[in-house]
Amino acid sequence: MEKKAVFEQVSDMEEQIGQLYQQLGDIKKHLSEILEENHRLSHENHHLRQRLDQSVGSENETKENQADGDGEIGEGYDNLARLYEEGFHICNVHFGSPRENEDCLFCLLFLNKPKQ
Numbered sequence: 831m832e833k834k835a836v837f838e839q840v841s842d843m844e845e846q847i848g849q850l851y852q853q854l855g856d857i858k859k860h861l862s863e864i865l866e867e868n869h870r871l872s873h874e875n876h877h878l879r880q881r882l883d884q885s886v887g888s889e890n891e892t893k894e895n896q897a898d899g900d901g902e903i904g905e906g907y908d909n910l911a912r913l914y915e916e917g918f919h920i921c922n923v924h925f926g927s928p929r930e931n932e933d934c935l936f937c938l939l940f941l942n943k944p945k946q
């Protein structure tokens with residue numbers, strides 16, 4: 831009778847180990863997904879920062895040009911407008927985050943500014 835109890839205990843442990851092993855596999859999978867997403871977001875962030883630097887750079891140039899009487903809307907504005915069209919926020923509230931196909935009032939206000 832005692833032998834049977836020990837055997838059952840060992841069987842239970844075996845089952846628990848199997849479950850833990852499966853959980854470990856799930857966690858590993860989840861972790862690799864998170865790392866992948868992290869990598870993707872770093873890339874996107876880097877890309878957006880470059881765009882922002884370009885935009886700010888050419889916007890400053892445009893301001894200088896405008897001081898010379900050149901009334902054109904700048905390349906920086908075009909870049910930001912394009913970024914907005916591509917589905918990202920360009921407002922300082924949510925800058926760089928995806929718009930998820932919704933118009934953003936802050937972005938639209940920002941886009942309208944140079945036209946006035």
Ligand SMILES: [Zn+2]
Nearest residue numbers: 919921934937
């Ligand atoms: Zn926005």
